[in-house]
Amino acid sequence: MTLSDAARVLALRCEPRVNELARRMARESFEQLPGYAGLPDDVKDLEIAATVRYGVRLFLRRVTEPDPGPGGLRLFRERAAQRAEEGVPLHLLLRTHALGAYVLWQLLRETAEPGEEGALIELVELLLRSHHSLVGAVAETYMDERSALEAERRERRRSLVRGFLDGTREPGRALLEQLGLDGPALVLAVALEPPADAGEDRDGPEPDGPQAGSEVTVRRRMRRIQTVLDQAFGAELLFLFDAGAGRAVVPRGCEPPGDLAERLRRACGAEVRIAAVPAATPEAVPEASRTAVEILRVARTCGLPPGPHVLDDVLLEFHLSRPGPSSHRIAALLDPVAGRPELLRTLRTHLAQHQDRRLTAALLGLHPNTVDNRLARLTELTGLDPSSPRGAALAIAALLLRDTAAGPDGAPAAG
Structure with missing residues (x-):
């Protein structure tokens, strides 16, 4: 966008007020936004004020340099990643940018003199165009960072759950508090049933994690199973799944609903086996997990139909x-x-x-x-x-x- 000389002159007259504008935004204008007042003072006075100064100067530089280069939005992306890591809500972050654009428009309007209406309109058009690109970059970076943080959190939790269920991590108080376990629990083992022809005329056992379809299909079905389990027990369970088989821990030892297997079957569109084993204490969970997995294997080997299983269903076969x-x-x-x-x-x-x-x-x-x-x-x-x-x-x-x-x-x- 090519600006007139009058627009450039108007923009240059605003430059001496950049520091004043940054302080006003960081300490007055943004205070009206819900949640902003709770931010630390150093974040407001240093990082946010510095970002405002950078943003205003970047805008004024675009008046004379229409293309400031690919690095122009880098600081905004860095700040967006920081705010995401700190847990600042995205709506608050975007509102600061929207309000900042409005305050900058007020500065341009206050600085414009009679006869500069056309120049003011040119600068407002440039401001709106710049704001569009800025908000897109900030939102994209924020969401990418939040996704990465959430994936990291899930992986840490998954590692803890795996170690706990496999018995490779001692169930100390810190771990149990982190996992939300403080008493009896119910351990569930869940497995998708392979298609009817999956094991046709084969020697050896059915796999513990049958590949009932593509890997993507299996993962989608296991996530649906996790959703059904969370809904059935009214909480986000400790759930670990791999290739069509999963284990879950239900705190407080709640009994599973009688129609749970049918709910799981409807949710994932495939036959499902589920075994439930109580654990009197958190320390008993790893052994209960191994027992639940074994119940599923024995039930499948013995030809029991898919559905709910308990140890009594395969008591003799389990012993043998x-x-x-x-x-x-x-x-x-x-x-x-x-x-x-x-x-x-x-x-x-x-x-x-x-x-x-x-x-x-x-x-x-x-x-x-x-x-x-x-x-x-x-x-x-x-x-x-x-x-x-x-x-x-x-x-x-x-x-x-x-x-x-x-x-x-x-x-x-x-x-």
Whole structure:
């Protein structure tokens, strides 16, 4: 924007009043803004006054230098980042800039003499154009800084929660106060159920964190789960999630609503498993967390339908899955069919359906005779007869123990 000589002359007459204007803004004009009076005196007298002086001089310089260069707004961006870090509300920051533009307009109007109306209009147009760019830069920097600070806060909290749930951080008083825990708690484990064909004819356990869709989809679903949990318990819970599985701590040990699993299913559009384990004290939370995760794994391995689970639902199977001196011998009973995933899947489904051959066949899309043939072949190779009580118990224990010993890729762990 090219200004007339008259506009430049008017602007130059304002320059000697810059310091006076800065003091007036910092100590009088801005005081009328809600929240401004509570700012520290040094912020008002040093930083804000200095910023006002810089801003007014930058505006006056634009009268003679239409393009002051890319660094012209740098100080405003730095101040916006500082105010964001200090927690000054964005509306207060933007109001100071808006009011500052108005006070500068008052100075131009007071300084203008009769006959300089045209020059005054030119300067006001330049002021409005400059203010538009300034507010955009300030708001953008402020929001970027707040986003970075919030991400940092979430990551610190996430690290604390992870260490607490995993038992790698001692639950000292400072940590418990920071996490808001001072008594009994309820620990929840939540997992998205994989699609129906996710584990088709595969050996090894279902993953603890099933990838039910793309990574973005899974993260969105887990955030919806967190929202539902917060709403269900009326508080922002300590929630930690990774790749389709999460853990949450509910302070005060509140019982979950009876329809919680259904709420979660509707919210994320996928089947959800949820296990709840009470912890009598904050120190008991890590063990309760491990138990809740194990309940989900055992329930999935045993073929229980998605939904809410408690320890009593899988009491025997949970016990059978605990490693002991004989664990490797029992798990090895299925070694002869390790390379026959169709036999293992048939066995899992058959046991989960209480040895109902027709229901097993329907779920696998097979003829009942094919189910009989597969089970007969499994018995021939392993010596396990899933139709007998002892054979069924051994088969369940073998499946659970193989899952327990499996590595992240589903293969048996070394040693």
